[in-house]
Amino acid sequence: MIELRSLTRRYGRTTAVDDLTLTVRPGHVTGFLGPNGAGKSTTLRMLLGLTAPTSGTATIGGVRFRDLPRGLRHAGALLDAGDVHGGRSARAHLAALARSNGMGRHRVDEVLGQVGLDDAADRRVGRFSLGMRQRLGIAAALLGDPPVLLFDEPFNGLDPEGVRWLREVFRRLAAEGRTLFVSSHLMGEMEHCADHLVVIGRGRLIADESLAGFAARAGRAEVVVRTPEPASLTTALTAAGATVRPDPDGALAVLGVTAERIGDLALGLRIPLHQLTTRTASLEEAFMELTAADVEYATRESR
Template identity: 70%
Template sequence: MIEIRDLTKRYGRTTAVDRLTLTVRPGHVTGFLGPNGAGKSTTLRLLLGLHRPTSGSTLIDGQPFAARRRGLRHVGALLDAGDVHGGRSARSHLRALAASNAIGRSRVDEVLGEVGLTGVAGRRIGGFSLGMKQRLGIAAALLGDPPTLLFDEPFNGLDPAGVRWVRELFRRLAAEGRTVLVSSHLMSEMEQTAQHLVVIGRGELIADESLAEFATRSVRTQVVVRTPDPTALTVAVREVGADVGTAPDGSLTVTGLSPTALGDLAFTRGIPVHELITRSTSLEEAFMNLTADRVDYRAGEDR
Protein backbone atom coordinates (compact mmCIF):
# COMPACT_ATOMS: atom_id res chain seq x y z
CA MET A 1 0.00 0.00 0.00
CA ILE A 2 1.18 3.52 -0.83
CA GLU A 3 0.40 6.36 1.58
CA ILE A 4 1.01 10.00 0.66
CA ARG A 5 0.29 12.58 3.32
CA ASP A 6 0.20 16.36 2.80
CA LEU A 7 3.02 16.06 0.26
CA THR A 8 4.47 19.30 -1.10
CA LYS A 9 7.45 19.86 -3.39
CA ARG A 10 8.65 23.29 -4.49
CA TYR A 11 11.44 24.15 -6.88
CA GLY A 12 12.15 27.81 -6.21
CA ARG A 13 8.90 29.64 -6.88
CA THR A 14 7.34 26.67 -8.69
CA THR A 15 5.12 24.30 -6.72
CA ALA A 16 5.20 20.91 -8.44
CA VAL A 17 3.19 19.02 -5.79
CA ASP A 18 0.80 20.87 -3.51
CA ARG A 19 -0.41 19.27 -0.23
CA LEU A 20 -1.20 15.99 -1.95
CA THR A 21 -2.85 13.32 0.20
CA LEU A 22 -3.95 9.90 -1.09
CA THR A 23 -3.77 6.17 -0.49
CA VAL A 24 -3.11 3.61 -3.23
CA ARG A 25 -4.37 0.18 -2.22
CA PRO A 26 -3.40 -3.28 -3.50
CA GLY A 27 -5.60 -5.54 -5.57
CA HIS A 28 -6.39 -3.26 -8.49
CA VAL A 29 -4.61 -1.08 -11.04
CA THR A 30 -4.67 2.58 -10.03
CA GLY A 31 -4.33 5.05 -12.87
CA PHE A 32 -2.42 8.20 -11.91
CA LEU A 33 -3.69 10.83 -14.33
CA GLY A 34 -3.10 14.47 -15.05
CA PRO A 35 -2.09 16.86 -17.84
CA ASN A 36 1.57 17.30 -18.74
CA GLY A 37 3.24 19.18 -15.90
CA ALA A 38 0.61 18.10 -13.35
CA GLY A 39 3.22 16.71 -10.93
CA LYS A 40 2.82 12.98 -11.60
CA SER A 41 6.48 12.20 -12.28
CA THR A 42 7.61 14.38 -9.38
CA THR A 43 5.28 12.48 -7.05
CA LEU A 44 6.73 9.14 -8.18
CA ARG A 45 10.27 10.40 -7.64
CA LEU A 46 9.33 11.60 -4.18
CA LEU A 47 7.92 8.14 -3.43
CA LEU A 48 11.25 6.56 -4.39
CA GLY A 49 13.36 9.04 -2.44
CA LEU A 50 14.93 10.49 -5.60
CA HIS A 51 13.75 13.95 -4.55
CA ARG A 52 13.25 15.27 -1.04
CA PRO A 53 9.84 16.73 -0.25
CA THR A 54 9.50 20.31 0.89
CA SER A 55 7.01 18.98 3.43
CA GLY A 56 4.80 15.96 3.98
CA SER A 57 5.62 12.27 3.81
CA THR A 58 5.41 9.13 1.68
CA LEU A 59 5.24 5.52 2.86
CA ILE A 60 5.27 2.26 0.93
CA ASP A 61 3.97 -0.65 2.98
CA GLY A 62 4.48 1.38 6.14
CA GLN A 63 8.05 2.57 5.53
CA PRO A 64 9.85 5.22 3.48
CA PHE A 65 11.38 3.56 0.43
CA ALA A 66 14.85 4.87 1.38
CA ALA A 67 14.70 2.72 4.52
CA ARG A 68 14.62 -0.47 2.45
CA ARG A 69 18.02 -2.12 2.18
CA ARG A 70 17.18 -4.14 -0.93
CA GLY A 71 14.68 -1.90 -2.62
CA LEU A 72 13.91 -4.01 -5.70
CA ARG A 73 12.48 -6.73 -3.47
CA HIS A 74 9.89 -4.27 -2.17
CA VAL A 75 9.22 -1.80 -5.01
CA GLY A 76 9.67 -2.12 -8.75
CA ALA A 77 9.61 1.05 -10.83
CA LEU A 78 9.87 2.21 -14.41
CA LEU A 79 10.31 5.98 -14.54
CA ASP A 80 12.36 6.56 -17.70
CA ALA A 81 12.94 3.74 -20.17
CA GLY A 82 15.87 5.63 -21.72
CA ASP A 83 17.75 6.00 -18.44
CA VAL A 84 20.01 2.97 -18.97
CA HIS A 85 23.63 2.43 -20.04
CA GLY A 86 23.48 2.00 -23.81
CA GLY A 87 26.72 0.03 -23.93
CA ARG A 88 25.44 -2.81 -21.78
CA SER A 89 23.42 -5.73 -23.00
CA ALA A 90 19.92 -6.26 -21.66
CA ARG A 91 21.08 -9.33 -19.74
CA SER A 92 24.12 -7.63 -18.18
CA HIS A 93 21.99 -4.63 -17.17
CA LEU A 94 19.53 -6.85 -15.33
CA ARG A 95 22.29 -8.98 -13.81
CA ALA A 96 23.88 -5.87 -12.31
CA LEU A 97 20.56 -4.87 -10.77
CA ALA A 98 20.02 -8.39 -9.50
CA ALA A 99 23.47 -8.57 -7.90
CA SER A 100 22.95 -5.26 -6.09
CA ASN A 101 19.75 -6.58 -4.53
CA ALA A 102 20.85 -10.17 -3.81
CA ILE A 103 18.56 -11.60 -6.49
CA GLY A 104 19.58 -14.85 -8.19
CA ARG A 105 20.70 -14.86 -11.84
CA SER A 106 17.95 -17.27 -12.81
CA ARG A 107 15.43 -14.52 -12.15
CA VAL A 108 17.05 -12.42 -14.88
CA ASP A 109 16.23 -15.01 -17.52
CA GLU A 110 12.71 -15.37 -16.12
CA VAL A 111 11.84 -11.68 -16.51
CA LEU A 112 13.54 -11.45 -19.91
CA GLY A 113 11.23 -14.22 -21.06
CA GLU A 114 8.19 -12.61 -19.49
CA VAL A 115 8.70 -9.34 -21.37
CA GLY A 116 9.64 -11.02 -24.65
CA LEU A 117 13.32 -10.02 -24.81
CA THR A 118 15.01 -13.43 -24.56
CA GLY A 119 16.03 -13.34 -28.22
CA VAL A 120 17.80 -9.98 -27.89
CA ALA A 121 19.14 -10.37 -24.35
CA GLY A 122 22.75 -10.24 -25.58
CA ARG A 123 22.33 -7.10 -27.69
CA ARG A 124 23.44 -3.66 -26.54
CA ILE A 125 20.63 -1.52 -25.18
CA GLY A 126 21.81 1.46 -27.25
CA GLY A 127 20.43 -0.28 -30.34
CA PHE A 128 17.01 -0.93 -28.82
CA SER A 129 13.85 0.83 -29.98
CA LEU A 130 11.82 2.79 -27.42
CA GLY A 131 9.34 -0.06 -27.20
CA MET A 132 12.13 -2.56 -26.46
CA LYS A 133 13.53 -0.23 -23.79
CA GLN A 134 10.07 -0.03 -22.23
CA ARG A 135 9.97 -3.83 -22.07
CA LEU A 136 13.43 -3.87 -20.48
CA GLY A 137 12.30 -1.28 -17.93
CA ILE A 138 9.30 -3.42 -17.05
CA ALA A 139 11.61 -6.43 -16.68
CA ALA A 140 13.75 -4.44 -14.24
CA ALA A 141 10.64 -3.48 -12.25
CA LEU A 142 9.60 -7.15 -12.02
CA LEU A 143 13.08 -8.41 -11.16
CA GLY A 144 12.66 -8.55 -7.37
CA ASP A 145 9.08 -9.89 -7.56
CA PRO A 146 7.98 -6.85 -5.49
CA PRO A 147 4.56 -6.28 -3.90
CA THR A 148 4.47 -2.65 -5.13
CA LEU A 149 4.98 -1.47 -8.71
CA LEU A 150 5.21 2.07 -10.13
CA PHE A 151 5.12 2.85 -13.84
CA ASP A 152 5.48 6.27 -15.48
CA GLU A 153 4.02 6.45 -19.03
CA PRO A 154 4.70 2.74 -19.74
CA PHE A 155 2.74 2.68 -23.01
CA ASN A 156 5.04 5.12 -24.85
CA GLY A 157 6.69 3.53 -27.88
CA LEU A 158 4.78 0.25 -27.72
CA ASP A 159 2.98 -1.17 -30.74
CA PRO A 160 -0.69 -2.24 -30.37
CA ALA A 161 0.28 -5.79 -29.41
CA GLY A 162 2.69 -4.43 -26.79
CA VAL A 163 0.05 -2.10 -25.35
CA ARG A 164 -2.38 -4.98 -25.00
CA TRP A 165 0.28 -7.14 -23.35
CA VAL A 166 1.09 -4.40 -20.82
CA ARG A 167 -2.58 -3.91 -19.95
CA GLU A 168 -3.00 -7.62 -19.28
CA LEU A 169 0.26 -7.73 -17.29
CA PHE A 170 -0.78 -4.88 -15.00
CA ARG A 171 -4.18 -6.42 -14.37
CA ARG A 172 -2.60 -9.79 -13.57
CA LEU A 173 -0.11 -8.24 -11.15
CA ALA A 174 -2.92 -6.42 -9.36
CA ALA A 175 -5.03 -9.58 -9.23
CA GLU A 176 -2.12 -11.25 -7.41
CA GLY A 177 -2.63 -8.72 -4.61
CA ARG A 178 0.07 -6.23 -5.55
CA THR A 179 -0.17 -2.44 -5.45
CA VAL A 180 0.07 -1.20 -9.06
CA LEU A 181 0.26 2.55 -9.78
CA VAL A 182 0.40 3.58 -13.45
CA SER A 183 1.01 7.22 -14.33
CA SER A 184 -0.30 8.55 -17.62
CA HIS A 185 -1.87 11.59 -19.23
CA LEU A 186 -3.96 9.40 -21.56
CA MET A 187 -7.47 8.70 -20.29
CA SER A 188 -8.05 6.44 -23.29
CA GLU A 189 -5.39 4.02 -22.04
CA MET A 190 -6.45 4.14 -18.40
CA GLU A 191 -10.06 3.45 -19.38
CA GLN A 192 -8.97 0.01 -20.58
CA THR A 193 -6.35 -0.67 -17.89
CA ALA A 194 -7.26 0.81 -14.50
CA GLN A 195 -10.04 0.06 -12.02
CA HIS A 196 -9.32 3.10 -9.84
CA LEU A 197 -8.31 6.64 -10.81
CA VAL A 198 -6.33 9.37 -9.11
CA VAL A 199 -6.38 12.66 -11.04
CA ILE A 200 -4.14 15.62 -10.22
CA GLY A 201 -3.59 19.02 -11.80
CA ARG A 202 -0.90 21.55 -10.94
CA GLY A 203 0.12 19.26 -8.10
CA GLU A 204 -3.31 19.22 -6.44
CA LEU A 205 -5.71 16.31 -6.06
CA ILE A 206 -8.77 16.60 -8.31
CA ALA A 207 -10.32 13.13 -8.08
CA ASP A 208 -9.70 9.87 -6.22
CA GLU A 209 -12.37 7.28 -7.06
CA SER A 210 -13.13 4.09 -8.93
CA LEU A 211 -13.37 4.18 -12.70
CA ALA A 212 -17.11 3.44 -12.42
CA GLU A 213 -17.62 6.33 -9.98
CA PHE A 214 -15.66 8.65 -12.26
CA ALA A 215 -17.78 7.65 -15.23
CA THR A 216 -21.05 8.10 -13.32
CA ARG A 217 -20.04 11.51 -12.01
CA SER A 218 -18.27 12.93 -15.05
CA VAL A 219 -19.81 11.44 -18.20
CA ARG A 220 -22.76 13.47 -19.47
CA THR A 221 -25.58 11.99 -21.52
CA GLN A 222 -27.28 14.16 -24.13
CA VAL A 223 -30.13 13.57 -26.54
CA VAL A 224 -29.79 14.78 -30.11
CA VAL A 225 -33.17 15.43 -31.75
CA ARG A 226 -34.22 16.58 -35.22
CA THR A 227 -37.56 18.26 -35.73
CA PRO A 228 -39.10 20.52 -38.37
CA ASP A 229 -40.19 22.85 -35.54
CA PRO A 230 -37.04 23.42 -33.41
CA THR A 231 -38.40 26.66 -31.94
CA ALA A 232 -41.49 25.02 -30.43
CA LEU A 233 -39.45 22.10 -29.05
CA THR A 234 -36.86 24.44 -27.58
CA VAL A 235 -39.56 26.34 -25.71
CA ALA A 236 -41.12 23.09 -24.45
CA VAL A 237 -37.78 21.70 -23.23
CA ARG A 238 -36.91 24.89 -21.36
CA GLU A 239 -40.35 25.01 -19.75
CA VAL A 240 -39.65 21.67 -18.02
CA GLY A 241 -36.25 22.87 -16.80
CA ALA A 242 -33.93 21.05 -19.20
CA ASP A 243 -31.09 22.61 -21.23
CA VAL A 244 -31.11 22.77 -25.00
CA GLY A 245 -28.63 23.94 -27.60
CA THR A 246 -28.63 24.18 -31.37
CA ALA A 247 -25.97 22.36 -33.40
CA PRO A 248 -24.60 23.78 -36.69
CA ASP A 249 -26.62 21.21 -38.66
CA GLY A 250 -29.87 22.46 -37.09
CA SER A 251 -30.40 19.56 -34.70
CA LEU A 252 -31.07 20.21 -31.00
CA THR A 253 -28.91 18.87 -28.17
CA VAL A 254 -30.90 18.32 -24.99
CA THR A 255 -29.40 17.74 -21.53
CA GLY A 256 -31.53 16.85 -18.52
CA LEU A 257 -34.18 14.72 -20.22
CA SER A 258 -34.07 11.04 -21.12
CA PRO A 259 -34.92 10.07 -24.73
CA THR A 260 -38.26 8.64 -23.50
CA ALA A 261 -39.17 11.81 -21.60
CA LEU A 262 -38.18 13.99 -24.54
CA GLY A 263 -40.20 11.89 -26.98
CA ASP A 264 -43.24 11.98 -24.70
CA LEU A 265 -42.89 15.77 -24.31
CA ALA A 266 -42.80 16.30 -28.07
CA PHE A 267 -45.82 14.01 -28.53
CA THR A 268 -47.95 15.80 -25.93
CA ARG A 269 -47.12 19.17 -27.50
CA GLY A 270 -47.86 17.93 -31.00
CA ILE A 271 -44.32 18.54 -32.21
CA PRO A 272 -43.13 16.09 -34.87
CA VAL A 273 -39.76 14.37 -34.27
CA HIS A 274 -37.76 12.91 -37.17
CA GLU A 275 -34.77 11.58 -35.22
CA LEU A 276 -33.86 10.93 -31.58
CA ILE A 277 -30.33 9.79 -30.64
CA THR A 278 -28.64 9.32 -27.27
CA ARG A 279 -25.02 10.50 -27.13
CA SER A 280 -22.66 10.25 -24.17
CA THR A 281 -19.37 12.06 -23.73
CA SER A 282 -16.36 9.76 -23.59
CA LEU A 283 -14.27 9.32 -20.46
CA GLU A 284 -11.47 11.11 -22.29
CA GLU A 285 -13.75 14.11 -22.85
CA ALA A 286 -14.77 13.97 -19.19
CA PHE A 287 -11.10 13.96 -18.17
CA MET A 288 -10.36 16.92 -20.45
CA ASN A 289 -13.26 18.87 -18.97
CA LEU A 290 -12.21 18.00 -15.41
CA THR A 291 -8.62 19.18 -15.91
CA ALA A 292 -9.31 22.07 -18.30
CA ASP A 293 -8.41 24.77 -15.77
CA ARG A 294 -5.27 22.90 -14.57
CA VAL A 295 -3.43 22.70 -17.91
CA ASP A 296 -0.15 24.62 -18.14
CA TYR A 297 0.81 23.80 -21.75
CA ARG A 298 -1.71 24.26 -24.55
CA ALA A 299 -0.85 23.82 -28.23
CA GLY A 300 -1.88 26.61 -30.56
CA GLU A 301 -2.02 29.37 -27.95
CA ASP A 302 -0.24 32.67 -28.41
CA ARG A 303 2.72 33.17 -26.12
Protein backbone atom coordinates (compact mmCIF):
# COMPACT_ATOMS: atom_id res chain seq x y z
CA MET A 1 0.00 0.00 0.00
CA ILE A 2 1.14 3.54 -0.83
CA GLU A 3 0.34 6.41 1.53
CA LEU A 4 0.94 10.13 1.01
CA ARG A 5 0.26 12.43 3.94
CA SER A 6 0.31 16.21 3.40
CA LEU A 7 3.07 15.66 0.84
CA THR A 8 4.51 18.96 -0.39
CA ARG A 9 7.44 19.92 -2.58
CA ARG A 10 8.45 23.49 -3.31
CA TYR A 11 11.15 24.82 -5.63
CA GLY A 12 11.66 28.41 -4.54
CA ARG A 13 8.31 30.14 -5.09
CA THR A 14 6.94 27.29 -7.19
CA THR A 15 4.92 24.57 -5.48
CA ALA A 16 5.17 21.37 -7.51
CA VAL A 17 3.16 19.19 -5.08
CA ASP A 18 0.74 20.87 -2.70
CA ASP A 19 -0.40 19.13 0.53
CA LEU A 20 -1.21 15.87 -1.25
CA THR A 21 -2.93 13.21 0.87
CA LEU A 22 -4.10 9.88 -0.55
CA THR A 23 -3.87 6.10 -0.23
CA VAL A 24 -3.24 3.73 -3.13
CA ARG A 25 -4.61 0.34 -2.17
CA PRO A 26 -3.67 -3.18 -3.29
CA GLY A 27 -5.74 -5.19 -5.72
CA HIS A 28 -6.31 -2.30 -8.13
CA VAL A 29 -4.69 -0.65 -11.10
CA THR A 30 -4.75 2.98 -9.98
CA GLY A 31 -4.25 5.47 -12.80
CA PHE A 32 -2.33 8.63 -11.87
CA LEU A 33 -3.44 11.47 -14.14
CA GLY A 34 -2.89 15.20 -14.47
CA PRO A 35 -1.97 17.85 -17.05
CA ASN A 36 1.67 18.55 -17.86
CA GLY A 37 3.31 20.20 -14.85
CA ALA A 38 0.71 18.79 -12.44
CA GLY A 39 3.36 17.22 -10.20
CA LYS A 40 2.98 13.54 -11.11
CA SER A 41 6.66 12.78 -11.75
CA THR A 42 7.71 14.75 -8.67
CA THR A 43 5.28 12.73 -6.57
CA LEU A 44 6.66 9.43 -7.88
CA ARG A 45 10.23 10.59 -7.27
CA MET A 46 9.38 11.48 -3.68
CA LEU A 47 7.85 8.05 -3.18
CA LEU A 48 11.14 6.48 -4.26
CA GLY A 49 13.34 8.82 -2.22
CA LEU A 50 14.84 10.44 -5.34
CA THR A 51 13.45 13.85 -4.37
CA ALA A 52 13.12 15.00 -0.77
CA PRO A 53 9.74 16.40 0.29
CA THR A 54 9.61 19.95 1.61
CA SER A 55 7.10 18.60 4.13
CA GLY A 56 4.82 15.63 4.61
CA THR A 57 5.50 11.93 4.11
CA ALA A 58 5.45 9.35 1.33
CA THR A 59 5.55 5.71 2.44
CA ILE A 60 5.29 2.22 0.97
CA GLY A 61 3.89 -0.31 3.41
CA GLY A 62 4.19 2.32 6.13
CA VAL A 63 7.95 2.83 5.57
CA ARG A 64 9.92 5.35 3.51
CA PHE A 65 11.43 3.61 0.49
CA ARG A 66 14.93 4.79 1.41
CA ASP A 67 14.60 2.93 4.74
CA LEU A 68 13.67 -0.39 3.15
CA PRO A 69 16.50 -2.92 2.90
CA ARG A 70 16.78 -4.44 -0.57
CA GLY A 71 14.20 -2.00 -1.86
CA LEU A 72 13.39 -3.82 -5.12
CA ARG A 73 11.81 -6.61 -3.06
CA HIS A 74 9.32 -4.08 -1.67
CA ALA A 75 8.66 -1.79 -4.64
CA GLY A 76 9.56 -1.85 -8.33
CA ALA A 77 9.44 1.18 -10.59
CA LEU A 78 9.83 2.37 -14.16
CA LEU A 79 10.27 6.13 -14.24
CA ASP A 80 12.54 6.64 -17.28
CA ALA A 81 13.22 3.85 -19.77
CA GLY A 82 16.21 5.77 -21.11
CA ASP A 83 18.00 5.87 -17.76
CA VAL A 84 20.19 2.84 -18.50
CA HIS A 85 23.87 2.68 -19.48
CA GLY A 86 23.83 2.09 -23.24
CA GLY A 87 27.05 0.06 -23.19
CA ARG A 88 25.64 -2.66 -20.94
CA SER A 89 23.62 -5.61 -22.13
CA ALA A 90 20.09 -6.11 -20.83
CA ARG A 91 21.27 -9.16 -18.89
CA ALA A 92 24.19 -7.28 -17.30
CA HIS A 93 21.94 -4.38 -16.30
CA LEU A 94 19.44 -6.65 -14.58
CA ALA A 95 22.18 -8.80 -13.04
CA ALA A 96 23.68 -5.74 -11.33
CA LEU A 97 20.29 -4.82 -9.89
CA ALA A 98 19.69 -8.40 -8.77
CA ARG A 99 23.08 -8.66 -7.06
CA SER A 100 22.59 -5.42 -5.14
CA ASN A 101 19.21 -6.64 -3.90
CA GLY A 102 20.24 -10.15 -2.90
CA MET A 103 18.71 -12.02 -5.84
CA GLY A 104 20.20 -14.81 -7.93
CA ARG A 105 20.82 -14.75 -11.69
CA HIS A 106 17.94 -17.18 -12.27
CA ARG A 107 15.55 -14.33 -11.50
CA VAL A 108 17.17 -12.25 -14.25
CA ASP A 109 16.41 -14.98 -16.78
CA GLU A 110 12.82 -15.25 -15.51
CA VAL A 111 11.98 -11.57 -15.99
CA LEU A 112 13.74 -11.40 -19.36
CA GLY A 113 11.39 -14.16 -20.46
CA GLN A 114 8.36 -12.46 -18.96
CA VAL A 115 8.94 -9.28 -20.98
CA GLY A 116 9.94 -11.02 -24.20
CA LEU A 117 13.62 -10.04 -24.26
CA ASP A 118 15.16 -13.53 -24.20
CA ASP A 119 16.67 -13.19 -27.67
CA ALA A 120 17.98 -9.67 -27.01
CA ALA A 121 19.35 -10.33 -23.52
CA ASP A 122 23.00 -10.03 -24.52
CA ARG A 123 22.65 -7.06 -26.88
CA ARG A 124 23.79 -3.63 -25.78
CA VAL A 125 20.94 -1.49 -24.52
CA GLY A 126 22.19 1.43 -26.64
CA ARG A 127 20.97 -0.47 -29.72
CA PHE A 128 17.50 -1.05 -28.30
CA SER A 129 14.39 0.62 -29.69
CA LEU A 130 12.25 2.68 -27.29
CA GLY A 131 9.80 -0.20 -27.00
CA MET A 132 12.59 -2.62 -26.07
CA ARG A 133 13.88 -0.15 -23.48
CA GLN A 134 10.38 0.03 -22.03
CA ARG A 135 10.28 -3.75 -21.75
CA LEU A 136 13.68 -3.73 -20.03
CA GLY A 137 12.42 -1.10 -17.58
CA ILE A 138 9.36 -3.24 -16.85
CA ALA A 139 11.64 -6.24 -16.29
CA ALA A 140 13.67 -4.21 -13.77
CA ALA A 141 10.46 -3.21 -11.94
CA LEU A 142 9.36 -6.86 -11.75
CA LEU A 143 12.79 -8.17 -10.75
CA GLY A 144 12.22 -8.32 -6.99
CA ASP A 145 8.66 -9.71 -7.35
CA PRO A 146 7.50 -6.73 -5.24
CA PRO A 147 4.01 -6.10 -3.82
CA VAL A 148 4.07 -2.45 -4.99
CA LEU A 149 4.76 -1.25 -8.55
CA LEU A 150 5.10 2.29 -9.90
CA PHE A 151 5.08 3.15 -13.61
CA ASP A 152 5.51 6.51 -15.35
CA GLU A 153 4.34 6.50 -19.01
CA PRO A 154 4.87 2.73 -19.43
CA PHE A 155 3.05 2.51 -22.79
CA ASN A 156 5.41 4.90 -24.61
CA GLY A 157 7.12 3.24 -27.55
CA LEU A 158 5.22 -0.04 -27.33
CA ASP A 159 3.59 -1.40 -30.48
CA PRO A 160 -0.08 -2.52 -30.37
CA GLU A 161 0.90 -6.05 -29.33
CA GLY A 162 3.08 -4.64 -26.57
CA VAL A 163 0.32 -2.35 -25.33
CA ARG A 164 -2.11 -5.25 -25.16
CA TRP A 165 0.48 -7.41 -23.39
CA LEU A 166 1.15 -4.71 -20.78
CA ARG A 167 -2.55 -4.23 -20.07
CA GLU A 168 -2.81 -7.96 -19.34
CA VAL A 169 0.29 -7.79 -17.11
CA PHE A 170 -1.25 -4.96 -15.07
CA ARG A 171 -4.55 -6.80 -14.67
CA ARG A 172 -2.79 -10.00 -13.61
CA LEU A 173 -0.61 -8.23 -11.06
CA ALA A 174 -3.61 -6.42 -9.56
CA ALA A 175 -5.54 -9.71 -9.39
CA GLU A 176 -2.63 -11.13 -7.37
CA GLY A 177 -3.26 -8.42 -4.77
CA ARG A 178 -0.42 -6.07 -5.67
CA THR A 179 -0.55 -2.28 -5.58
CA LEU A 180 -0.14 -0.66 -9.03
CA PHE A 181 0.24 3.11 -9.47
CA VAL A 182 0.40 4.00 -13.18
CA SER A 183 0.93 7.48 -14.60
CA SER A 184 0.11 8.05 -18.27
CA HIS A 185 -1.10 10.69 -20.72
CA LEU A 186 -2.76 8.01 -22.87
CA MET A 187 -6.39 8.27 -21.74
CA GLY A 188 -7.50 5.39 -23.92
CA GLU A 189 -5.06 3.04 -22.23
CA MET A 190 -6.05 4.23 -18.76
CA GLU A 191 -9.68 3.65 -19.69
CA HIS A 192 -8.81 0.06 -20.65
CA CYS A 193 -6.61 -0.95 -17.72
CA ALA A 194 -7.31 1.27 -14.67
CA ASP A 195 -10.22 0.70 -12.30
CA HIS A 196 -9.40 3.58 -9.94
CA LEU A 197 -8.08 7.08 -10.64
CA VAL A 198 -6.06 9.67 -8.78
CA VAL A 199 -6.11 13.01 -10.62
CA ILE A 200 -4.03 16.04 -9.65
CA GLY A 201 -3.65 19.54 -11.06
CA ARG A 202 -1.04 22.13 -10.09
CA GLY A 203 0.09 19.71 -7.38
CA ARG A 204 -3.33 19.49 -5.71
CA LEU A 205 -5.72 16.56 -5.52
CA ILE A 206 -8.69 16.85 -7.90
CA ALA A 207 -10.14 13.34 -7.72
CA ASP A 208 -9.57 10.02 -5.94
CA GLU A 209 -12.33 7.68 -7.08
CA SER A 210 -13.37 4.90 -9.44
CA LEU A 211 -12.96 5.45 -13.17
CA ALA A 212 -16.74 5.28 -13.65
CA GLY A 213 -17.36 7.80 -10.87
CA PHE A 214 -14.84 10.24 -12.34
CA ALA A 215 -16.41 10.07 -15.80
CA ALA A 216 -19.89 10.58 -14.32
CA ARG A 217 -18.73 13.73 -12.46
CA ALA A 218 -18.06 15.47 -15.76
CA GLY A 219 -21.80 15.95 -16.14
CA ARG A 220 -21.70 14.98 -19.81
CA ALA A 221 -24.21 12.12 -19.78
CA GLU A 222 -26.39 12.31 -22.88
CA VAL A 223 -29.00 10.16 -24.58
CA VAL A 224 -28.35 8.83 -28.07
CA VAL A 225 -31.50 8.49 -30.17
CA ARG A 226 -31.87 7.01 -33.63
CA THR A 227 -35.14 7.54 -35.49
CA PRO A 228 -36.36 7.71 -39.11
CA GLU A 229 -38.08 11.02 -38.21
CA PRO A 230 -35.25 13.13 -36.69
CA ALA A 231 -36.77 16.52 -37.57
CA SER A 232 -40.10 15.80 -35.84
CA LEU A 233 -38.41 14.35 -32.75
CA THR A 234 -35.96 17.28 -32.56
CA THR A 235 -38.85 19.75 -32.57
CA ALA A 236 -40.64 17.88 -29.79
CA LEU A 237 -37.53 17.52 -27.66
CA THR A 238 -36.56 21.16 -28.04
CA ALA A 239 -40.08 22.19 -26.96
CA ALA A 240 -39.62 19.99 -23.88
CA GLY A 241 -36.46 21.90 -22.92
CA ALA A 242 -33.84 19.50 -24.29
CA THR A 243 -30.72 20.36 -26.25
CA VAL A 244 -30.39 18.26 -29.40
CA ARG A 245 -27.23 17.83 -31.46
CA PRO A 246 -27.03 15.69 -34.63
CA ASP A 247 -24.19 13.16 -34.55
CA PRO A 248 -22.15 12.58 -37.73
CA ASP A 249 -23.61 9.07 -38.06
CA GLY A 250 -27.19 10.35 -38.19
CA ALA A 251 -28.15 9.77 -34.55
CA LEU A 252 -29.32 12.56 -32.22
CA ALA A 253 -27.39 13.38 -29.04
CA VAL A 254 -29.81 14.75 -26.45
CA LEU A 255 -29.02 16.62 -23.22
CA GLY A 256 -31.45 17.82 -20.57
CA VAL A 257 -34.02 15.01 -20.53
CA THR A 258 -33.92 11.35 -19.56
CA ALA A 259 -34.18 8.38 -21.88
CA GLU A 260 -37.55 7.55 -20.27
CA ARG A 261 -38.91 11.02 -21.06
CA ILE A 262 -37.74 10.76 -24.66
CA GLY A 263 -39.43 7.37 -25.01
CA ASP A 264 -42.71 8.75 -23.64
CA LEU A 265 -42.61 11.77 -25.99
CA ALA A 266 -41.90 9.62 -29.01
CA LEU A 267 -44.69 7.19 -28.09
CA GLY A 268 -47.19 10.02 -27.68
CA LEU A 269 -46.30 11.43 -31.11
CA ARG A 270 -46.10 7.97 -32.73
CA ILE A 271 -42.47 8.55 -33.73
CA PRO A 272 -40.62 5.24 -34.10
CA LEU A 273 -37.29 4.83 -32.29
CA HIS A 274 -34.53 2.50 -33.47
CA GLN A 275 -32.08 3.31 -30.66
CA LEU A 276 -32.41 4.86 -27.22
CA THR A 277 -29.27 4.61 -25.07
CA THR A 278 -27.50 6.71 -22.45
CA ARG A 279 -23.89 7.65 -23.20
CA THR A 280 -21.59 8.94 -20.45
CA ALA A 281 -18.47 11.02 -21.01
CA SER A 282 -15.30 9.22 -22.04
CA LEU A 283 -12.35 9.39 -19.69
CA GLU A 284 -10.66 11.88 -22.03
CA GLU A 285 -13.74 14.14 -22.09
CA ALA A 286 -14.11 13.99 -18.30
CA PHE A 287 -10.39 14.65 -17.79
CA MET A 288 -10.38 17.67 -20.12
CA GLU A 289 -13.45 19.14 -18.45
CA LEU A 290 -12.43 18.60 -14.82
CA THR A 291 -8.79 19.71 -15.24
CA ALA A 292 -9.40 22.68 -17.55
CA ALA A 293 -8.54 25.20 -14.82
CA ASP A 294 -5.29 23.41 -13.99
CA VAL A 295 -3.64 23.23 -17.42
CA GLU A 296 -0.25 24.93 -17.29
CA TYR A 297 0.06 25.65 -21.03
CA ALA A 298 -3.31 26.21 -22.67
CA THR A 299 -3.97 27.13 -26.31
CA ARG A 300 -6.48 29.86 -27.03
CA GLU A 301 -8.99 27.27 -28.25
CA SER A 302 -8.88 25.40 -24.91
CA ARG A 303 -9.37 28.46 -22.71
